[in-house]
Amino acid sequence: xxxxxxxxxxxxxxxxxxxxxxxxxxxxxxxxxxxxxxxxxxxxxxxxxxxxxxxxxxxxxxxxxxxxxxxxxxxxxxxxxxxxxxxxxxxxxxxxxxxxxxxxxxxxxxxxxx
Amino acid sequence: xxxxxxxxxxxxxxxxxxxxxxxxxxxxxxxxxxxxxxxxxxxxxxxxxxxxxxxxxxxxxxxxxxxxxxxxxxxxxxxxxxxxxxxxxxxxxxxxxxxxxxxxxxxxxxxxx
Numbered sequence: 001x002x003x004x005x006x007x008x009x010x011x012x013x014x015x016x017x018x019x020x021x022x023x024x025x026x027x028x029x030x031x032x033x034x035x036x037x038x039x040x041x042x043x044x045x046x047x048x049x050x051x052x053x054x055x056x057x058x059x060x061x062x063x064x065x066x067x068x069x070x071x072x073x074x075x076x077x078x079x080x081x082x083x084x085x086x087x088x089x090x091x092x093x094x095x096x097x098x099x100x101x102x103x104x105x106x107x108x109x110x111x112x113x114x
Numbered sequence: 115x116x117x118x119x120x121x122x123x124x125x126x127x128x129x130x131x132x133x134x135x136x137x138x139x140x141x142x143x144x145x146x147x148x149x150x151x152x153x154x155x156x157x158x159x160x161x162x163x164x165x166x167x168x169x170x171x172x173x174x175x176x177x178x179x180x181x182x183x184x185x186x187x188x189x190x191x192x193x194x195x196x197x198x199x200x201x202x203x204x205x206x207x208x209x210x211x212x213x214x215x216x217x218x219x220x221x222x223x224x225x226x227x
Contacts, residue, residue, distance in 0.1 A: 004156075030213070031213060033215055035218075040202075040221070040223070041220055041221065042120075042204055042218035042219050042220045042221050043157075043204065043206075043216075043218040044218070045215035045216065045217070048213075048215055050213075088156055088157070090157075092213075100145055100208050100209075100210065100211055100213075100214055100216070101159065101162065101172075102159075102216060103159075104149075104156040104157040104158075105156050106154075106155060106156045107154075107155075107156055
């Protein structure tokens with residue numbers, strides 16, 4: 001079964017508003033990553049947060065990580081129509097291995113209305 | 115430009131035929147991955163390779179095969195044994211180890227009728 005589950009499954013907002021997506025996972029992680037996918041395209045890496053970090057920023061993106069609750073959130077501020085996409089969280093498990101195996105969540109479909 | 119390419123973008127096959135999807139990268143990454151994505155779903159790992167001439171099964175390897183003869187290339191064969199092959203297939207690469215992001219190709223949409 002998939003490790004991560006995003007919430008909500010779909011989100012529709014107006015341009016200029018903030019969008020918040022949440023991700024929950026089940027087991028201990030090395031890091032958590034957020035990716036974006038435009039319809040019918042490949043995924044683009046947005047941000048990586050390590051298990052010993054609590055918050056990270058990149059431009060209009062803010063990611064938080066709460067390892068005690070096994071959850072993360074992605075905040076997109078001042079959204080634009082071009083932010084319309086699916087957003088996935090992916091967890092790298094903390095099992096001490098050398099392999100960069102990621103487990104992806106089910107995704108949040110964000111629609112930003114102009 | 116450095117990147118990862120997949121070809122073709124769209125592929126149509128008759129049931130019972132094997133088909134090979136191409137994935138090439140010039141990022142000098144050691145690790146490469148194949149994922150399957152079904153409509154409205156996340157990605158599921160089919161196979162991955164950490165180094166040339168080595169690969170491991172992912173979560174849904176049945177009905178698929180791979181090879182890794184060159185660092186730059188990681189082709190995926192969808193065999194006739196795969197019961198439901200119609201899907202969007204994504205290839206990715208990364209530096210080895212747990213700390214790195216993955217770089218994705220544009221995907222191949224396979225339709226089997």
